[in-house]
Amino acid sequence: MLRPEVQDKYLVGTTPPISFLPYLVFASFLVSLTGTFTTVELLHRRASGIGWRPWADIAICSVTFGLVAVWCMHFVGNRAIILGDGELEIQLYYDETYAVLSAILPIIPIFIGLSVAIRFHELGRRAIVRYGSLAVCGLCTGGAATMMHFLGNIGIEICSMSANWANVVGSAAIAVVICSVGFGLFFYWGKLWMNNIWRRIFVSITLAVGICGMHWTAATGTWYQIQSYHDGEEADQNVNLIVAYCLLTISCIACVILGFIKQRQRKEEKSRAQQAVLAIATFDPSGKLLVNKTGLMPCQTIIQHFNQGAFDDELDPSHPVFQWIFRVTRNWTGISDLIPSMRENLQLVGYLEATSSGNKRRNSLHESDDATSSATFRKLFCVTADEMATALDIGLEKLGCLYEDVLTTGTMTNNRGTWTGTHTTKTTPDVNMTVNDLESGRVEPVVFGKGQMLILSRKIDASEAHRLQQLGYSFAEIEQVSHNIARSLQIPCGDLEDLIIRLHAFSERQYSVPKRGTYLASFLVQPRPGMKSMDVVVPRANAGRLPMVKLDDDQLDSHQLKVLSTFHGLTLDRCLARIKASSETNTKVSAFMRKFGSQIEALLRECPEEALHFAIFSAQQLDMVNGQTDFSQAKVFAFCGIKEIYVQSLQSFSLKAIPFSFFKTYLRSQTGCADHAVLVQRNYDEFGCLQRAQSDAETSSSSLSSKWPWSLRKEKSLSSERSWNEEANSVDNLVNHRLHTRTLTAASGHSMWGRVVMTSMEDIKSPKSKSNFKVEMHSMKKAKSNMADQENQTLADLLMMITTAFRGSLMSRLPTSVEPRTKHSFA
Template identity: 55%
Template sequence: MLNPEIEKKYPIGSRPTISFVPYIIFCSFLVSLIGAFTTVELLHRRVSGTGWRSWVQIAGCAVSFGLVAIWCMHFVGNRAIVLGDGEDEIQMYYSSTYTAISAVLPVVVIFLGLSAADRFYKGNKGSVVRFASLGVCGLCGGAAVTEMHYLGNNGTTNYHLILSWSHVFGAALMAVGSCFISFGLFFHWSKHWMNNIWRRIVVALFLAVAVSGMHWTAAAGTWYEIRGYHTGSGAERNINLIISLCLCLSACLVCFLLGFIKQRQRRMMKDRAQQVVLAIATFDPQGRLLVSQSGLMPCQTITNQFFRRTFDDEFNTSHPVFQWIFRVSRNWIGISDLIPTMREHLQTAGFLQVPTHGSNSRTSMDDDEDSDASYSAAFRELFCVTAHEIAKTLDTSLQNLGCLYEDVLTTGTLMNRALWTGNYGNRIIMAADVARKDVEMGTVTFGRGQMLVLTRKVNTTEAHRLQNLGYGFAGIEQVSDHLARSLQIPRDDLEDLVGRLQAFSERQLSMPEKGTYLTSFLVQPKPGMKGMNVIVPRATPDRLPMVKLSAEGLDSRQTTMLSAFNGLCLDECLSLIKQRLAAPSDDALFLGQFRNTIHDLLKECPEQALHRATFSAQQLDMMHGMVAQTDSNRPTVFAFCGIKEIYVQSLASLTLKTIPLSFFQAYLRSRPGCADHAILAQKNHKEFSSLHQVPSMTKLPPRTRRTRWPRALRPKQSESMDMSWQADTCSEKGLVNMAQAPAEPTTHAWGGIMVTSTQDIHIGETKEGANMEMHDLGVSAKVGVAETEEQTLADRLMSITSSFRDPYAARPPPNRK
């Protein structure tokens, strides 16, 4: 029953006095701040684009902002309004219908605004479109705050609201302006990858001010006229308050989970900086780097650590595994169909665990002669499977993933810490100086990580496609801090690295034009006699320092003149040319041209060792294994061959550098159109594939059939081709038609292969079977599928260099190859 004193004290139509509870006002601001911060965090972790996942995440942001930051703040704030002397009968009570509508409507409005900003601001649109999208987002945000407030207040069952229109417009303007500033700052910082935690807190504060400021500005211009009394229990006032507090606690839980996930990602990035990682460096036409929403390059762990048997066994450009990856990345089609087989083998062998996404583990290797080969095969399989996984995340094929960068990059250098200082002078012992030795595994591992990078440059269409997937292109100055922290390397080193990656992605194939060239082939032993390096230009390491001697091929007279210099060092060649030019002759023009070319070569390669390099009159073909050009158009080269002293490791020119000789050979075998691509693909199929069976002419005996045991774990077999084959046991049956030689090369799973030597095949029937004897006819022709790779230009020059250094070896005659 209604107390008569209430009717007498507060008659219908009267306006009771208004007072506020200060601590509840502060609590309402905290509720708004929690909802706003949750919204900003969800926006920060959203996926841009038009996929369903992006829509779901934007809907979550709309729910967080519309339901928690606005709706909960409104009803918690209204709980701070005390009418009259606080009697329960005259306090504000709300209609459930209006309350439900006021909860749904702001979510819908803010969803539209966030969708417009996310769709149009992040794309490569004009400034007018971007600012218009921010305007729509700010307008929708302000409208959501304003309409929720007045719609919720109109749901009061016992009051008629009297509004001051100046306060209404002022509150709406404050809400729209604050939302425009906050969302504008967020999307601007997010576009430039400056959206760190402190900037997101600033955005959340602006949003909280937008909601709370609008609410209390509107409340200051609102009077309440009694039109009825509440006769029920006063506890009904707390229903909306309890619901708001529950939603607020849920938002706090979401923030806690997001923080936990962030910390876990940071730990993973630190761990990844100590692992072997495959990263993708993709550049758009403006030279900007492809990064994820968090400002990181797409990357994935290959394995926890590349195991080394000795201190000298370093995973670098001279390692056979790196050179294999380098060549495979330039002909992905030769390995792409083996990915399912590799994945199955890794799962069977325990190197790849299926339940955990992206987790790679290694099994223990027995310390025997086959363990190195087994781990090498497993690591190569892990690389291919990892590359395939990254290609799927980028929604592209493996062939479009890019080429491997020409170096193994070191990460985790900032993880080193000073371990101790003591009575050892001023030296600080770093963690990187201490190696950890695993006695049971028989291996030595180090604390720093390594990164392999696949690079490419995409056009505008591909750049837009990647942006629609949720990635973005950023300048290095925008993401350098975050990216350097994730890789645990200094920022200056990162900027230098990205510059080198961009230059590598734009490097064009340095194929020499038609003509005759003069080159320097200078090799140098590595310290500790760990192999040989070769001096190459820094800008084009796939070719030797060279200058053009003649735009056309040399005639027989000119070739004969050069043969007189065979075996002489460069200074002796210049002296002999000077002597011959002293007497007038018809050869003076060519000799002068030869002398000028030698001086140009000295400018190209200003090494003191070149003066002692020996001239070879052998005219060598520079187009290793490439059949696109005819013999008349193929460039040839004459070389000065020499060996530099081991104790002088520095170079005289900054335009030169040294690379391992084996890596230079890998460069030559990786050129487009080279037949070695198909030969390597054939070897890969023989090693990894248990599904691609080669058809044979006769049925193999049961004891010679292939087993299902992974090939990578079998004993390593010789890959060289014997000069005689046994017909009934040959694993290459079906590759060559013995009945009739085909007119064109046969197409196989690994492609057709060209060889440059014809074999005369004689088949003799014996009791043991058909033996095929091959004789070299010395001419070029197409004979089917080759088994071994030809010698590269580097191999031939190294052979010439060795022959010059051997006093007992006969010097090769000057002829044209």
């Protein structure tokens, strides 16, 4: 009820004194900070790309900023304003219509400002466009906050408001400038992937300071003239305050939920470092790496818990599964039609769940799945690659080629090498290792490894890069994202930077086969410790070819071939000595011999290995691409040698050793190679029956269920048996390939060295069960019956047979000590 003494004390038209409640002033800042922090976190986690979801996320951010950070702060702050001595009849009360309008209308310019900043700052190519978009964002958000303040004050019922224009202009300037700075820092740091939690808190504080600064700058320059008196309940003064606290509570709950989401993401990153993962390394024309909003490479789990014991051997470049994937990624069209049936089969046998997300639906391979794990893993890889191609909105054939090594994740080490396994401590020397490390053969071992990552690498043009940016991806310098990626993979940052450099170089490789010419090559094989396999020395920059130099621009004539035949069976040093001591009178022959000598020296510079001096020259002229003279007419002569088993290091940073079987995989993966068609046919023989098998299983299930109540158990048994048979056949195919390789090699000799060469191929493990024994016996029969369908011998196969034929001379000429060499000069 209206009291007469209040009317006498505060006449209509008078201006009562103003005071402020300090605790509510501070509370208003906390309210604004909660709103800005919620907005910044939602912006950080917003969806990108095309569709309704990105716009919905921007709308939610606009609501939290306009409704919580500005509107709630305004009414909590105004509740701190006390007119007179606090009499209820003359305090600030608000009209509901203006209160609602002041909550809704500012959201529109905030939405416009954020949309402009997201669209033009993240995708803009010119600096003026990016910085202009940030200015528009600051103008819209700061202007919206100022508009809300004065629109809300217009709704005051019992007082008329008067404001100092200097305070009005100053408050608007504060809001616009500080909002421009705050959102500018957010988008700038986000583009550089430095947008960590502390930086986002700083942005939130900056925005809250701007909003509160605007509010209190305007409030201190405002006075109120009494026009009437409030004749109602005391609770009317706190209506807007209660609404503000309700919205604040919702915002706090949202912050808690976002915190849980962040913890879950970190947990997923840690678990992903312990899984088998497929990643995409895409580089734009300037060499920047494609990353998502969080600064990570696009990746997806192949299988959650990778059990190395499920395979016969370690998954590395020497493993048939890795080599199969390596070849398939260079001819995606040969497998793309089979992926739908692979997905259905994996769902049928329980490795995929149709209703689950990609990263959550893969079970683990167990050691008991020895006969089927190979096929299952390959099918999971193909399905994962297809899903990633869909996410990137590209065709599977444009996804990229498999990198030549396996990255082990979840490791903690200071070495500068790339570890290629999970159960051993072997390391492939990296270009950053010192000479002493290489000479001593010592590399710091990896302490532990938990996961493995297969990486597809490719390079795209500017138009494709712009299309991916429109989908919400970005391209970053290595230094900008290396820490984020290394932390997620749990590997040293230096190792990751070295890997990305190698991935970029890998994506730029040109796998071209010479069409014409005659070449002189070095074929050096190196037995691994234990004589279980063989490595081949290849250039580090291009592991798909041997170290070689051009001997002639065209094929050699009969006279030149006759000259080379005189060097057959001689070591490289003896060839140089004979050329130097030659007294040939024929001018053409003499010139050719000098050219031959100079190219031998060039080959030594290309491959400066001690073993090459004792390598034996083969005058047998080989095709660069064996059996495909229509594709390439280039010819090769080679020096064939064997490195000492106890000298595993190489003398040059430009060389490296790769498994012999993997080198053959490289040769079979060359563009235009006829073996692509053979692999496609094998894949159709292996996986083409999956969909038919599923249809048969469904038919059998329906017929049984109509008659017998125990048909469910029968259905499970039938589908499991079919799945085992299909996947066992897939193991047959890989085994057949290895049997064929061993047969070719064994034909070249039966001595000790011949047996060493045979063991260099992928040996078949001893059967652990009767089922495995049946699989291998069936494979041997199948290998004999399908010899006509086998792939052609590669250049590596022919050179290995030549090396085996020279085995006696090579073993007797291996050096026992390093002697100084006499330099020969052929002008």
